[in-house]
Amino acid sequence: MEHLVKEELTFRDFETDQDVRWCPGCGDYAILKAVQKTLPEIGKKKEDIVFISGIGCSSRFPYYIESYGFHTIHGRAPAVASGVKLANPNLSVWQVTGDGDALAIGGNHYIHALRRNIDINILLFNNEIYGLTKGQFSPTSKTGIKTQSSPQGTVDRSFNPGKLALGAEASFFARVIDIEPKKMTEVFAQAEKFKGTSLIEILQNCIIFNDKVFANVTAKDVKLDRQVWLEHGKPMIFGADQNKGLVLNGFKLEVVTIGENGITEADILVHDAYEQDNTLHNLLICMSAPEFPVAFGIIRQVETPSFNDAIWNQIDESKKAPKVNSVDELMNSGVTWEID
Amino acid sequence: MSKTIEELDEVVIKFAGDSGDGMQLTGTQFSNTAAFIGNDLATFPDFPAEIRAPQGTVAGVSGFKIQFGNKQIFSPGDEADILIAMNPAALKANLDWIKERGTIIIDSDNFKVKDFEKAQFTSNPLEDGTLDGFNVIEAPITKLTKDSVADFDIENKSRSRSKNMFALGIVYWLFSRPLEITENFLDAKFKSKPEIANANKAALKAGYNYALTVELLPSAYKVKAATLPKGKYRSITGNTATAWGLMAASERADLDIFLGTYPITPASDILHELSKYKNFNIVTLQAEDEIAGICASIGASFAGSLAVTSTSGPGLALKGEAIGLAMMTELPIVIIDVQRGGPSTGLPTKTEQSDLLQAVYGRNGESPVIVIAASTPSNCFDYAYMAAKLAVEHMTPVILLSDGFIANGAEPWKIKSVGEMPTVEPAFVNENDTDWNVYKRNEEKLNRKWATPGMKGFEHRIGGLEKEAITGNVSYDPNNHEEMVNVRAEKVKRVANFIPELEVEGDKSADVLVVGWGGTYGGLHTAVSALTDQGKSIARVHFNFINPLPKNTAEIFANFKTIIVCELNSGQFIKLLRSELPQFNYLQYNKVQGLPFSKGELMNKFEQLIEA
Numbered sequence: 001m002e003h004l005v006k007e008e009l010t011f012r013d014f015e016t017d018q019d020v021r022w023c024p025g026c027g028d029y030a031i032l033k034a035v036q037k038t039l040p041e042i043g044k045k046k047e048d049i050v051f052i053s054g055i056g057c058s059s060r061f062p063y064y065i066e067s068y069g070f071h072t073i074h075g076r077a078p079a080v081a082s083g084v085k086l087a088n089p090n091l092s093v094w095q096v097t098g099d100g101d102a103l104a105i106g107g108n109h110y111i112h113a114l115r116r117n118i119d120i121n122i123l124l125f126n127n128e129i130y131g132l133t134k135g136q137f138s139p140t141s142k143t144g145i146k147t148q149s150s151p152q153g154t155v156d157r158s159f160n161p162g163k164l165a166l167g168a169e170a171s172f173f174a175r176v177i178d179i180e181p182k183k184m185t186e187v188f189a190q191a192e193k194f195k196g197t198s199l200i201e202i203l204q205n206c207i208i209f210n211d212k213v214f215a216n217v218t219a220k221d222v223k224l225d226r227q228v229w230l231e232h233g234k235p236m237i238f239g240a241d242q243n244k245g246l247v248l249n250g251f252k253l254e255v256v257t258i259g260e261n262g263i264t265e266a267d268i269l270v271h272d273a274y275e276q277d278n279t280l281h282n283l284l285i286c287m288s289a290p291e292f293p294v295a296f297g298i299i300r301q302v303e304t305p306s307f308n309d310a311i312w313n314q315i316d317e318s319k320k321a322p323k324v325n326s327v328d329e330l331m332n333s334g335v336t337w338e339i340d
Numbered sequence: 341m342s343k344t345i346e347e348l349d350e351v352v353i354k355f356a357g358d359s360g361d362g363m364q365l366t367g368t369q370f371s372n373t374a375a376f377i378g379n380d381l382a383t384f385p386d387f388p389a390e391i392r393a394p395q396g397t398v399a400g401v402s403g404f405k406i407q408f409g410n411k412q413i414f415s416p417g418d419e420a421d422i423l424i425a426m427n428p429a430a431l432k433a434n435l436d437w438i439k440e441r442g443t444i445i446i447d448s449d450n451f452k453v454k455d456f457e458k459a460q461f462t463s464n465p466l467e468d469g470t471l472d473g474f475n476v477i478e479a480p481i482t483k484l485t486k487d488s489v490a491d492f493d494i495e496n497k498s499r500s501r502s503k504n505m506f507a508l509g510i511v512y513w514l515f516s517r518p519l520e521i522t523e524n525f526l527d528a529k530f531k532s533k534p535e536i537a538n539a540n541k542a543a544l545k546a547g548y549n550y551a552l553t554v555e556l557l558p559s560a561y562k563v564k565a566a567t568l569p570k571g572k573y574r575s576i577t578g579n580t581a582t583a584w585g586l587m588a589a590s591e592r593a594d595l596d597i598f599l600g601t602y603p604i605t606p607a608s609d610i611l612h613e614l615s616k617y618k619n620f621n622i623v624t625l626q627a628e629d630e631i632a633g634i635c636a637s638i639g640a641s642f643a644g645s646l647a648v649t650s651t652s653g654p655g656l657a658l659k660g661e662a663i664g665l666a667m668m669t670e671l672p673i674v675i676i677d678v679q680r681g682g683p684s685t686g687l688p689t690k691t692e693q694s695d696l697l698q699a700v701y702g703r704n705g706e707s708p709v710i711v712i713a714a715s716t717p718s719n720c721f722d723y724a725y726m727a728a729k730l731a732v733e734h735m736t737p738v739i740l741l742s743d744g745f746i747a748n749g750a751e752p753w754k755i756k757s758v759g760e761m762p763t764v765e766p767a768f769v770n771e772n773d774t775d776w777n778v779y780k781r782n783e784e785k786l787n788r789k790w791a792t793p794g795m796k797g798f799e800h801r802i803g804g805l806e807k808e809a810i811t812g813n814v815s816y817d818p819n820n821h822e823e824m825v826n827v828r829a830e831k832v833k834r835v836a837n838f839i840p841e842l843e844v845e846g847d848k849s850a851d852v853l854v855v856g857w858g859g860t861y862g863g864l865h866t867a868v869s870a871l872t873d874q875g876k877s878i879a880r881v882h883f884n885f886i887n888p889l890p891k892n893t894a895e896i897f898a899n900f901k902t903i904i905v906c907e908l909n910s911g912q913f914i915k916l917l918r919s920e921l922p923q924f925n926y927l928q929y930n931k932v933q934g935l936p937f938s939k940g941e942l943m944n945k946f947e948q949l950i951e952a
Contacts, residue, residue, distance in 0.1 A: 016801075047794055047798070048793065050643075052639070063814065068793040068801075072635065073635075076662065082632075083637055083643070084639040084642055087596070087640035088644065090794065108628050109632050324619075328759075330584065331584060332574075335372060335574065339569070339570055340570055
């Protein structure tokens with residue numbers, strides 16, 4: 001099924017002639033570049049790659065990728081992407097979405113795509129704000145944030161896209177950040193390989209309406225202490241001095257320092273992205289600064305049969321002993337009678 | 341006493357009982373047997389929205405009406421010649437719908453005080469004169485059924501369940517029908533539970549023998565086979581015909597069907613039918629909601645499938661924005677709306693034609709789509725086929741209107757073959773086309789060409805934003821927008837060059853022209869034919885193509901002094917005609933009761949018009 005590429009593609013092959021119209025300094029530029037750098041590496045022909053988006057700043061993305069693209073309607077991209085993938089499972093299907101598109105108007109399609117585990121890659125640009133409609137709060141905006149539509153501060157509670165995804169039985173969840181291009185490329189390539197719904201939350205800075213919303217995690221002076229990059233099979237160690245780690249204390253995670261209170265590297269949790277039980281993945285996803293580092297990298301990656309494979313297996317199965325072999329045969333089956 | 345046999349031309353039978361009594365199955369069995377014998381027929385299942393509405397109440401009555409005869413039958417008829425009432429509620433619900441001196445067969449075991457009170461009779465209708473003038477046959481159906489299955493090893497509570505088969509046995513005797521069709525059906529249905537099959541067969545036979553023996557019935561009837569065109573026939577419902585029409589088009593076009601949908605009454609049977617035949621590469625997605633259903637189909641259309649979504653009125657409302665997207669991106673998709681009583685949740689199991697304006701206009705912006713309507717259970721096949729053909733040849737959404745009446749109704753269908761249907765030629769781009777562009781158009785039809793992911797060299801982006809003519813790049817240019825709006829409208833208008841012209845039935849120089857569309861065909865045909873037979877000056881046209889209208893519509897209307905538009909809504913098609921063809925005067929006849937037209941009411945109305 002895999003079509004291996006004969007001629008070498010480079011990131012330039014995925015650039016279109018369209019002017020990119022995001023605000024100068026927008027985090028989306030870096031994500032676009034990271035995707036363009038990933039695509040030549042995934043072993044797919046250009047014409048077998050499809051980008052589907054909904055509505056929002058991020059959803060302009062398909063216009064800037066030289067392949068097949070479809071800029072659809074608000075919130076519905078998971079459904080459109082599902083149709084594309086089911087109709088032609090050979091395609092590499094990517095959905096580009098934002099926190100409003102995926103989690104507010106498209107929340108229903110988001111959870112059901114994850115529940116089914118259809119083999120698409122979802123790039124969720126989370127900037128905790130509505131950009132294209134000019135600065136209203138989103139479902140991921142922190143409570144109390146003052147925006148155009150919440151001059152006194154929001155009273156809405158926010159939710160965590162990853163936690164929601166696990167609730168919907170997601171089999172692949174990763175988190176990256178727009179200022180780490182190399183990490184993005186690595187994670188995107190892994191996501192593409194994964195046979196099932198790959199959800200990548202990208203913390204993305206909106207320079208106009210929510211600038212520096214992730215600064216408490218990304219600022220140079222704190223970033224090493226407030227980010228833990230997880231790799232399957234590796235201990236969960238982080239910090240400027242690489243001496244901090246995560247341990248379980250009862251049902252809760254705890255940050256410890258190696259060398260203090262008798263803690264050694266052997267006490268630190270080792271990341272198991274393949275664990276079926278998502279309890280620990282959930283704890284990792286929910287960590288927030290400053291008490292905890294924010295977890296990045298592939299947090300969950302559990303092989304689960306994909307929806308598209310299951311659907312097409314049923315189709316193949318039904319061909320082995322078909323009830324009828326043609327529409328004519330069907331129409332002439334059952335109780336019929338002749339009138340002379 | 342020997343059985344006297346009276347010969348009849350056409351008969352209307354109504355089976356009525358509690359919604360758990362199996363009346364739909366009983367009616368369907370009678371219909372299949374009648375069809376097998378060669379009668380023409382039309383059926384009308386009529387049931388509550390609740391799966392098991394409160395037992396014994398009028399609200400819980402499930403009915404199945406069938407008209408069959410020795411000539412062509414176009415409607416399930418008005419009043420019943422024979423009513424089978426399994427309880428007082430079934431009697432109450434149908435009292436106004438029995439012919440004078442009609443026959444009523446009653447399960448007398450269900451007429452105790454609490455039974456008739458539940459049906460809101462104040463006294464026993466079997467004793468208080470309510471049924472004077474009718475030919476009432478009281479049979480202890482429940483008790484006799486239990487007796488007839490006493491020897492079978494089945495659960496006690498199942499023993500009275502076969503009473504519908506006992507009642508069917510009585511009716512089979514009444515019309516000298518063979519039992520085999522139903523016996524075979526029972527064997528197949530209860531293949532893994534032969535004891536249940538045998539108990540039901542015993543009840544069926546017991547009912548037949550009871551009628552034969554007790555001589556309660558004045559005479560048996562004979563309805564000869566109808567003289568239908570030669571050929572091979574089967575019975576078919578509108579929803580099945582719709583599914584098969586799509587499958588036929590898919591085979592002819594060599595396209596895989598993708599159905600993205602959400603269950604909704606009365607459209608779900610289309611999903612059920614298509615999901616049976618996965619071996620034809622049919623993908624059915626039962627989506628999380630109506631919107632996801634159509635959006636997944638739009639994705640599949642982008643990827644090159646014959647994309648379909650099926651729904652009813654409320655679902656069509658939810659799909660509106662997505663239909664606009666398909667219209668804007670000029671992707672083919674068939675949207676089936678099996679109309680039901682509205683607005684809002686309305687009357688889910690009843691029929692109506694009140695989605696017409698929603699189908700034609702119900703979207704934001706200037707967004708014309710093709711709208712066509714099937715008009716009989718069996719021609720759902722032809723119009724579903726046509727919807728698919730027009731969608732993939734003209735690159736546009738097509739809304740196919742059906743309704744609860746024709747979707748659930750059945751009639752004999754002279755089986756078609758895929759080969760006799762017109763060709764379906766999807767507007768795929770030619771792989772060698774070097775001059776292709778996203779919105780470069782075919783000069784005749786104005787459609788763009790379909791290039792699908794996987795085709796090398798045709799990589800492109802589409803979307804809901806306005807696009808520049810030819811290139812398909814995002815464009816906010818005012819003149820370009822107007823040009824695109826106009827070309828999308830013109831594209832749909834030109835479909836008129838590819839659809840059949842309207843045909844007048846009856847006297848082309850008559851005074852009165854009756855206009856109908858969609859599922860009212862049978863009722864209007866029956867009423868107008870009856871008047872024509874009486875020598876009345878009346879003619880009829882029936883629209884299956886709503887947008888665009890057939891090209892010769894104005895030419896036909898110009899020949900008639902009086903035009904009356906009959907619809908099961910408050911007057912929607914007439915609004916469309918008044919805006920499209922304002923030069924004519926239109927009268928209207930409307931009914932919004934969740935019921936089809938009756939022949940009687942139509943004839944009355946038309947007679948008044950003719951005399952005026």
